[in-house]
Amino acid sequence: MSNDNRSDGTDGAKRGGIIGAGVPRIDGPDKLSGRANYAADNLPPNLSYAYGVFSTVASGTVSRLSVEEARQMPGVVDVFHHGHFPTLYRSPSSFAQGNKVEETRLPFEDERVYYEGQFVALVVADTFDNARAAARRVKVDYSAESAIANLEQGVQAHGTKKGSGNHARGDAAANFDGAAHTIDVTYRTPVETHNPMEMHASTAWWDDDHLTIFDASQGVVVARNALSKIFAMPPERITVHAPYIGSGFGSKLWTWPHAIATAAVSRELGRPVQLVVPRPQMFTTTGHRPETRQRLRLATDASGKLVSLRHESINTTSFTDQYVETCGSVTKSLYSCPNLTVSHETTRVNRGTPTSMRAPGAAPGLFALESAVDEMADAAGVDPLQFRLDNYAERDESQDLEFSSNHIVEATNRAAEKFGWANRNPEVGSMKDGREIVGYGMAACNWEAMKMACDARVSIRADGTAFASCATQDIGTGTYTIVAQTVSDVTGIPIDRVTVKLGDSSYPDGPVSGGSWATATTLPAIAKAARAALDEMKRYATGDNGAFADSEADALEVADGGLRSADGTQTSFADILKAARYGSADGEAHTDAADSEYSYRSFGAHFVEVRWDPGISRLRVARVFSAIDVGRVINETTARNQVEGAVVMGIGMGLFEATEYDERNARPVNNNYAEYLVPVHADQPEIDVILLDYPDTKFNEYGARGIGEIGITGLAAAVANAVHHATGKRIRELPITLDKLMEDVPQARSA
Template structure:
């Protein structure tokens, strides 16, 4: 067993620990949302709009209702008791603000217009295809240029100094517009809900990044008290931000189940993933940089458009990192929201930062070229010592070191700046760099720990593991503080009936759960030691509790504590001949268990944390190979150097950055959701036409963590890591593409038609 070689006890914090939930996934015993089945369960299938804008004149369900097995055709007019959530509230809202079937209006292609419930899935699908809608059709607006006919309001998000004056007088100016397309979340596990009512209580098996907020939202949507709603999401086949809020299929499954008084299962299929459950919206960003001839930034303007649906005010905050990455006295960031006939957008990995830093970092590269300066030199020269946006010192920032380490690894010294000047193995080679950043915070969390009579330790928290290693993190803490082997630690997550835990979003789970889990284990151990000292018959009876400790799951006297030698972590290992296993203490005291609850105090209420700007940083160095004769581009190497606080699990941490770099390759070269101009349909809504990176597309990937603890965030110095890795990949790649080909791609993804413009024609 791999755990045999893991560092012992406290040293497990920071080690490369295999996931404790891995065997459930590899053996197929992990049950995801729609894997759940119940007696009497019936199947639902959604009917979607085939127009992009307009109104349903008539919806003919008579044929469908007569078909075999059909129990209900849910639609506008017969759906009962579904409500709106108050928009933008702290503890969650529906991703799509309009409840399904609220009226007869169509706002985007694929909008649900009915749901057929039948005894079998096949019957439901067959009847769904027999529902006939007659529409008043209007032309949908899915124009990709977000600036045309814009008549909304542009809001200033950040401002300092006088950027317009500084730009007007700047000796060197860059003024370019960068665009990122609609990108669609495609987690392996699609959305889906199984709804089970028991009198006034409902349990929803959903694929959720936040079971606690889902409970709040669904209680409002269904009009039942919060304590009557339970959300279960024990395993999540990734979310990438698309599962931060409930989608209409949850509402529809719950409403149908209530009206039929039978469990209902409703799945979103891959095609629907492109229309009904969010996407990263299109952005169009004008960047203006002013600089002195020796490369000091004097002005930054970042004015962007961000697309959203007709009814939802979703903003992709492209300018969030702009005020603090570089030192610059004059700056403004403005935001304009543009409505289109598309489904509601949703946060997607590194929301705002990923498209925003594509634009800003591309412009910095263009400025370096204009100044005839090395792009790293320009970055060193303008590196921010403090957060000039919030006017606060950084808690821990080592971006310069990320550049230095990355430059060393990729061999930046050998980089010659002229376009097409580097060759290797009959190919032109290009190198580029892009910075990454993401905010850190410590959000509230409650966790409980129980020392059980069978010698096992149970940890409970209503957060969830969306594939990031959260289960393992809790087990690491419990092991570090008790020495109980990992295979005797049970972690329970993904159930809203557990103690309230954080939503898995914004890279905030790790920093939130560590203090709560630690406090809970410490308190349980303190209780255990007190009981050991107070229980007659205990070998420690009468000893001062503070003379006792726990090691390898055994209560021992501190002066007999063994040297930590080792390695063996699983059951049966006996490193301490002395002491008493904690379960024996429970037996002597006739206790069914010892439990304790720990809480995390949020950083936004912490006066010390408020004095700092909390952010993670990183840099990607990308290398591309270009074969001009056949216009063939390949990303050959990516080095990712990250400053994300102390990494608690090196394996899960590296996995996050690797996965994000792969998504970054897809974003740079392939991903784009296309909408049909006439009908508004996402026309490449499948895996043959919407290209994501395959294994064959992957470069050599190499991740380095600087591993500086950020003790302002928590006692472990750990920050979250899920979002940041995708930021900076695209500008590193497009800068490398420019270096190799002389083609500057300002609208992602990089297309062969762009590369065919290259004047570098021979190797």
């Protein structure tokens, strides 16, 4: 992995030594030693265990539920179901109010079954094994109805419903007809399941009408607010903890039925309850990236300039909620095109409610768009790299705004040069190496930069340490570490003397860890709170009996873990606090969501080499070179890790990942780690990531735009484009498996 590519970003921003440094994760030792406690690691006294009974049909009603045998099983405390469950209330599920849930239907609300793997009963017992054994003795009879198993069945059965995020400018239809070059192509992407290592889990208990829940959550504040609505009680009486989660990729953004059920039955039973969602139900009841069908119609003039672009997307959603996969979100602004239409529609199928999965919308959307752009370049007779350089937008034409900072041309050119794009022989199948045919492909990547409102608290303490807290989370990305870097940057206190606490809803309200906005949202609030703490420190120092009683606060500067006056007198924070008999100097701060003066986006490009061995039908990704423009890089190590991980996930999207449903009954078939394929180490190519590192100070004082998602966008298209270059086959349906590339596959003789 190369690490010598950082530009000297000098957009006028300050550049402390610790910001940008590859500081090791401060939570690493806790994770490696097992001290880090995840939701299911909490074992309060008198804990009981819940295990679900899950629907084995995808549509219908529970006609009879026999729990007597289960109740007789060893250790069973109670068996809950729609006829025996406390009354709860739905959350309004408002993003703006901060109480969003994805599946609005409450667990055990009624006897209806909307998807296979839906909770239909819940057994609570003294041990996990007893709960599971008893759950299997619950007999459920269903009145099954015919299930809608996939997108095509849904469209055929009941058509589509208009979604959100639509956009139109100019007249795309009129400018398509009669254009010099046109393409009209349809792409399909399958359901993908997040499959974080840590399964969803909740441990809940009640003390004096206060609910405490450790939940595998990417958003403790929103979870608290949603539970507040669901249990009709003040948010102050609920604390949601998620100090560590074993990745989420979006599946843990919002509260799912199991967490609600855990809290509810804990209250009913008057004892702590823990529930771990089994791996098969991670494929059913905790969200997924939905199936999409996307039609792309592009047209250029004779010179290869886009004159018309239409991106029409349909995605599957559940019968209980409308989830829109905004596949055209990037299409609106990546390329300059005066006549452009983006539309989103949904169709209902018998699956659980979908949810955001890493780069929602953009990941499937850019597979389609960036494949189509290659097809368009081909039709126009232009090199796909040159086509993009010719057509990249210079301003956000969808919002009629300037980009705050956009270096996509440099990113594309630098990655191309390092990759060796100039060596590409454009003729399909022409680049051979022994038995393998080499293919080169590229694609742009893109992600909106977002910043939410945030509160934070920082204390500088009498023992010379600093303490920062914010109710955001570290979902494995490095948030603990970059918060510590920020505190250190502002106060000068060394990072090993900074304690960071996240993942507790009782801390100042912080953002959901999603959308790649945690960095841009949290760091300015932390910095502002740290400065407020320093201001407090200066007031203490200049007060009566203060260390700088004769000085003005404004005359003091921060230096070497203390304050220094104009005459060079230096006193440590610890001594200042000691003199004033204060335990700490505290600062709290609030920072606002991003303004709308600019279009804030991150940019980049992927270059991929695939190798196809037709003699054994083996396709592999050999090299990925990516250049990413995400504003300032706060932590070289964790940032690079995010892009590399996203690239690997993108390879999985391109070659392997698909949740397969039986079209006869809508049941997910490959619902485990052995059969749901993601890349393993042996599949990982040489990955070279260039981080451009141009601070975007129009966006926030640190100039950081966030980096968790952009790396997966466009990657599957770059793979598909490389596959086309190698094989001549344009695969428009993910994943690109070997059987789709083979010649002479016979017809099936049976089903």
